[in-house]
Amino acid sequence: MRWSTLFIPTLRDTPGDAEAVSHQLLVRAGYIRQLHAGHYSLLPLGLRSHTKVANIVRQEMDAIGAQEFVHPAMHPASLWQQSGRWETMGQEMFRLVDRKGADLALGMTHEEVFTLLSKELGSYKQLPQMWYQVQTKFRDEPRPKAGLLRVREFDMKDSYSFDIDDAGLDLSFQKHHDAYVRIFARLGLPAFPVVASSGAMGGGSSLEFMVPSPAGEDDVAMCPNCDYRANVERATSALPDVAPKDGPDELERFATPGIVTIAALAKFEGGAGAIHQIKTLVMVLDGTVTLVCLRGDHQLNLQKLQDATGAIDIRPAEEAETVAALGAKPGSLGAVNVSHLRVIADEALRGRYHMTTGANEDGWHWRGVSVDRDLHVAQWTDLREVTKGEPCINCGAKLDIAKCIEVGHIFKLGTKYSDALGASVLDADGVLKPLIMGCYGIGIGRNLAAVIESHHDEKGMVLPVTIAPYEAVITVVKVDDAESMRIAESLYDELRSEGIDVLLDDRDERPGVKFADAELVGIPFRITLGPKGLANGMAEFTPRETRQSADVAVGEVGRYTIELVHEGRRLGR
RNA sequence: CGGGUUGUGGCUCAGCUUGGUAGAGCGCUGCGUUCGGGACGCAGAGGUCGGGAGUUCAAAUCUCCCCAACCCGACCA
Numbered sequence: 001m002r003w004s005t006l007f008i009p010t011l012r013d014t015p016g017d018a019e020a021v022s023h024q025l026l027v028r029a030g031y032i033r034q035l036h037a038g039h040y041s042l043l044p045l046g047l048r049s050h051t052k053v054a055n056i057v058r059q060e061m062d063a064i065g066a067q068e069f070v071h072p073a074m075h076p077a078s079l080w081q082q083s084g085r086w087e088t089m090g091q092e093m094f095r096l097v098d099r100k101g102a103d104l105a106l107g108m109t110h111e112e113v114f115t116l117l118s119k120e121l122g123s124y125k126q127l128p129q130m131w132y133q134v135q136t137k138f139r140d141e142p143r144p145k146a147g148l149l150r151v152r153e154f155d156m157k158d159s160y161s162f163d164i165d166d167a168g169l170d171l172s173f174q175k176h177h178d179a180y181v182r183i184f185a186r187l188g189l190p191a192f193p194v195v196a197s198s199g200a201m202g203g204g205s206s207l208e209f210m211v212p213s214p215a216g217e218d219d220v221a222m223c224p225n226c227d228y229r230a231n232v233e234r235a236t237s238a239l240p241d242v243a244p245k246d247g248p249d250e251l252e253r254f255a256t257p258g259i260v261t262i263a264a265l266a267k268f269e270g271g272a273g274a275i276h277q278i279k280t281l282v283m284v285l286d287g288t289v290t291l292v293c294l295r296g297d298h299q300l301n302l303q304k305l306q307d308a309t310g311a312i313d314i315r316p317a318e319e320a321e322t323v324a325a326l327g328a329k330p331g332s333l334g335a336v337n338v339s340h341l342r343v344i345a346d347e348a349l350r351g352r353y354h355m356t357t358g359a360n361e362d363g364w365h366w367r368g369v370s371v372d373r374d375l376h377v378a379q380w381t382d383l384r385e386v387t388k389g390e391p392c393i394n395c396g397a398k399l400d401i402a403k404c405i406e407v408g409h410i411f412k413l414g415t416k417y418s419d420a421l422g423a424s425v426l427d428a429d430g431v432l433k434p435l436i437m438g439c440y441g442i443g444i445g446r447n448l449a450a451v452i453e454s455h456h457d458e459k460g461m462v463l464p465v466t467i468a469p470y471e472a473v474i475t476v477v478k479v480d481d482a483e484s485m486r487i488a489e490s491l492y493d494e495l496r497s498e499g500i501d502v503l504l505d506d507r508d509e510r511p512g513v514k515f516a517d518a519e520l521v522g523i524p525f526r527i528t529l530g531p532k533g534l535a536n537g538m539a540e541f542t543p544r545e546t547r548q549s550a551d552v553a554v555g556e557v558g559r560y561t562i563e564l565v566h567e568g569r570r571l572g573r
Numbered sequence: 574c575g576g577g578u579u580g581u582g583g584c585u586c587a588g589c590u591u592g593g594u595a596g597a598g599c600g601c602u603g604c605g606u607u608c609g610g611g612a613c614g615c616a617g618a619g620g621u622c623g624g625g626a627g628u629u630c631a632a633a634u635c636u637c638c639c640c641a642a643c644c645c646g647a648c649c650a
Contacts, residue, residue: 012599012611013585017643037642091574092648109650142574142648156650208650217649302647315647409650443650477609512610530609540609 001470003505003514007044010517020215022452023147025461029521031469038144038152040445045521048469048501050155053187053451054134054444056466057157060183064175066130066159071113073136077103079112083420088312094138106138111439114160115417118435124164124427127435128172132159134444146215148449149405155445161438162418164427169436173412176440180209180408183442185572187451188464191407194220194229206411210404213453220404221386225397233303236382237390237399244354245276248368251336256365260331262296265365271356272296278349278357278369280333282322285311289325291335293345293375295352298384308381309344326360334358336366336374343376346383405450413437452522461522462545465568470503472561473523477511477530487554488529491539494558500565519544524568527557 009030018024026032031046042050058068077095080086086093086105094106107113114131121129134157141152148154161172177193184191189211196208208231210220221235222228230236254270262279265271277296282289283305290309294300306314319329325341326333334357335343349355353370371377388401418424418435427433448467455462465471472495476488488504495502503523505514511530518526528540528549539557542549543564552560 009583011584016579016585019644034642137650139649143644143646145644150649154650158650406650441650446650475609510608510610510612512612514611515609516611528609532609 001503003473003503003517004507006503008517008521009043010520018147020146020149020449020453021456022149022215022449025452025456025520025522026147026449029461031521032148038141038150040148040151042445045469046448049448049463049467050444052467052469053448054155054157056186057183057442057444058134060179060186061130061132061157061159063182064130064179066132069114069117069131069133070135071107071110071133073107073138075105075107075113077105079116080105083112083115083417085112090312091142092140094140107135108137108139109156109439109441110135110158111160111413111417111437112421115421115423115435115437118160118162118418118423119421121162121423121425121435124425124433127162127164127425128168129162130159130172130175131162132157132440146449148445149215150217151445154443157442157444159440161440162423162435163438164425164433164436166436169412169414169438173410173438176410176438177207180410180440180442182572184209184211184407186466187447188455188466188571189407189447189450190454192229194231194404195234196231196409206409208406209408209410211407211450211454212402213405213450214403215449215453216403216405218404218406219401222400222402223392223395223397224400226392226395228392228394228399232385232401233301233307235386235399236393237386238393238396239348239390242275242352244352245272247272247354249354249370250368251366251374252368253359253364253366255363256332257363259363259365260329265356266296270367271365272367276355278334278352278355278371278375280335280358282317282325282330282333284313284315284317284321285309286313289317289321289341291338291341291343292383293335293343293349293377294384295346295348298346298348299387300383301385304381304383304385305344308379308383328358328360328362332358332360332362332364334360334366334369335376336360336369337376339376342378344379344381344383345371345375345377347380348384349375350380405446405453407447407450408440408442410440411438413439456522459516459547460520463522463524464571465524465565466571468522468524469501470523471501471565471568472525472527473503473505473518475505475511475514475518475526475528477514477528479506479508481531483534484529484531487534487539491527491529491554491558495561498558498562500562519547525561525564527561529554 011028014024015027032040034040096104137156138153144151163169191209191211193207194210196206219232221230259265259268262274266273274296279294279296281292283292349371355369356367357369359366389398392399415434424432424434452461474488476484478484492504524544526542537554538551539554540549541552
């Protein structure tokens with residue numbers, strides 16, 4: 001294509017409302033424009049890259065034997081009611097009513113739809129099956145942000161596996177895992193898998209693929225020494241044993257006027273250090289007031305609480321609810337001898353004694369608390385959030401916490417959806433068995449953004465050949481020089497005939513403008529044709545990544561470019 | 574949904590405190606000069622000042638209501 005005829009609205013200034021680098025560059029380079037919050041138009045360049053990302057995903061899915069579908073984006077409510085997610089998805093699902101008054105939903109994922117179709121499977125002999133689509137999802141995100149990283153309407157590759165047994169699921173899961181590794185390699189993304197919470201998808205284990213980036217929304221605990229990596233929603237660490245504090249063995253109430261924080265109690269005469277305190281949080285789980293206990297210096301991870309309890313709606317109690325439940329305000333709360341409320345406690349409190357906690361009367365605390373003796377713990381679980389510097393659970397090295405972008409997520413679902421929708425097949429013994437399912441997602445636009453987050457410099461995007469909208473650009477320095485244009489056209493034809501996505505920058509602009517634009521939009525290779533070089537039979541070849549120009553003979557620059565493009569296309573293969 | 578910020582031409586912003594003819598840079602159009610890293614001169618086009626109501630002789634500016642976007646938190650590919 002000729003640049004002079006394309007719509008590539010590059011911007012010299014960074015748009016004021018863009019914070020993330022990928023967002024700034026996508027807008028500046030003329031890849032996207034916002035329609036409203038969380039909804040973006042893909043412009044020609046953006047669409048080309050987006051399509052290339054999707055096609056890489058398709059190729060790797062096809063390579064593991066998956067089959068492509070396209071399902072409707074709009075679904076009947078009844079389907080979601082069958083799985084129970086009409087209720088559990090809550091506010092995040094876009095819902096509408098048609099002229100007949102029927103409830104409809106815009107699909108935020110397609111477990112139900114694929115599972116419905118899987119009912120046409122009748123025999124174990126037809127398994128395994130792996131089905132996928134690249135389709136638009138709608139999610140009423142509470143807060144769209146960072147350009148393409150978090151939006152309300154986006155294309156996702158979602159795939160689903162159907163197996164007769166767990167061993168089959170393990171294999172399908174592993175195939176997806178390996179396919180994802182290849183996909184991210186071809187995108188040039190430094191992605192790695194971490195154990196994750198499965199959230200609203202339900203089911204068993206799940207792995208997230210993460211790419212470190214300051215624009216990321218997930219915190220991942222990473223061991224610098226071994227390969228331990230986990231989302232903080234799941235991460236644990238090895239905690240050193242805490243020697244019990246000196247103090248009474250029996251419960252002893254003491255006055256703590258005005259002391260309403262852990263920190264204040266730690267400094268208070270007769271108080272206790274944070275690690276000797278029990279922090280008592282009053283939470284409302286699906287409408288039920290519940291006490292959550294942690295060590296004083298530990299933070300609750302809400303996702304862990306949600307995973308441990310299965311609650312859908314979790315919020316801190318209002319002060320009035322707290323007073324009604326315990327008779328005291330936050331700052332003097334404790335679970336000692338509380339039996340009318342469910343008490344959930346973090347593992348780090350197990351067996352602890354000589355502890356200090358609130359006495360459920362404003363201005364009073366207990367010391368001499370023995371967790372086993374004085375707290376009626378209904379559920380022990382891991383609730384605390386791992387923090388930087390804690391010892392790795394595997395090797396003891398100090399953990400780092402890194403911000404990451406979640407670029408893919410693979411789940412073992414089990415039979416949640418096949419049970420709900422009655423999808424089953426006969427096994428070899430003629431017994432009806434529910435399909436064992438897995439589901440696997442990759443957001444296309446988010447991956448594009450993630451690539452930009454990890455491949456850019458001060459001049460703009462530095463896209464890998466695999467997904468750059470154009471692989472090479474021929475920049476004509478002086479378009480009114482007949483010889484320059486003749487050579488450019490000839491080179492352009494040569495590259496096109498070899499299947500290279502090549503752009504001919506034939507705009508009557510100053511060279512600086514053309515160089516800057518080519519760098520901003522991130523085209524991997526630039527061939528510059530100017531009268532001076534051509535007089536010596538030379539073209540100039542500039543890889544975007546290094547920006548180091550080299551002279552190449554005009555007669556050879558086409559071949560040279562083709563070879564480098566081919567090499568670039570092989571990235572990760 | 575809670576907290577914060579911002580809405581002025583295609584983009585970046587000034588003007589608002591102290592009400593009085595709507596501005597700059599970039600971009601765009603024309604002409605000329607220039608021509609290998611975002612040129613220069615001259616002449617132009619382009620704005621319901623987010624929307625509505627109110628106060629006032631007079632509102633971008635003051636008041637109220639609404640809307641939208643962005644950022645920080647709770648959610649996810």
